[in-house]
Amino acid sequence: MRDMLYSEVANFHGLSNIPHDSDLAVETGEKLCQLVLEPLHRAFGGIAVRSAFRSAFVNDYCHQRMKPGQNDYFCSDNVYGAARHIWDLRDADGYSGATASVVVPWYLDHFERTDDHRPLGWWIRDHIPDYAELLFYPWLCAFNIRWYEGPSDQVILRDSAEDDEKILTRRGMDNFDGDHSDHYAGFPVVG
Numbered sequence: 001m002r003d004m005l006y007s008e009v010a011n012f013h014g015l016s017n018i019p020h021d022s023d024l025a026v027e028t029g030e031k032l033c034q035l036v037l038e039p040l041h042r043a044f045g046g047i048a049v050r051s052a053f054r055s056a057f058v059n060d061y062c063h064q065r066m067k068p069g070q071n072d073y074f075c076s077d078n079v080y081g082a083a084r085h086i087w088d089l090r091d092a093d094g095y096s097g098a099t100a101s102v103v104v105p106w107y108l109d110h111f112e113r114t115d116d117h118r119p120l121g122w123w124i125r126d127h128i129p130d131y132a133e134l135l136f137y138p139w140l141c142a143f144n145i146r147w148y149e150g151p152s153d154q155v156i157l158r159d160s161a162e163d164d165e166k167i168l169t170r171r172g173m174d175n176f177d178g179d180h181s182d183h184y185a186g187f188p189v190v191g
Helices: 008-013 022-044 056-064 105-114 118-127
Strands: 048-051 097-103 133-136 143-148 155-158 167-169
Touching: 008 056, 022 097, 022 105, 022 118, 022 143, 105 118, 118 133, 118 155, 118 167
Parallel strands: 133 155
Antiparallel strands: 048 097, 097 143, 133 143, 155 167
């Protein structure tokens, strides 16, 4: 949990990043770890957590310091952040959830050569059934991955915009179901 609570922004600005509802934060964090992050870790020999839990206070602080046209801290407002990075706050529908921003070091060489997140996205789609959202960023092939107790489209996006060209797949698209292994040859086999 210590790794999940660490926040560079909170440390830099002298802010406390402690859950208001620690029981809910631990419960959702355990689900995220057990159902999403630990399977990634087992398959790829480790993952690097860049960001995970944000208190509502730290998230709001980051969001309020956005500059017009850019978001230096990449924090959404607290309504959107609930049941995402704000693990101890249920969303408007009453569901809990948790998000972590991670990097899979095993994949970095391939990503640096190809600038292509899609093979990793397809692997996750086929092997991590409990993810709710997957959002890739254009640096280090870092991505947000979310566990959510509510209904999910299991969307996979690139660069946060939900326009069609940035959606790899989501529930209801023709390419959502089935085997996608032709997209990630040479990846670990999970048995």
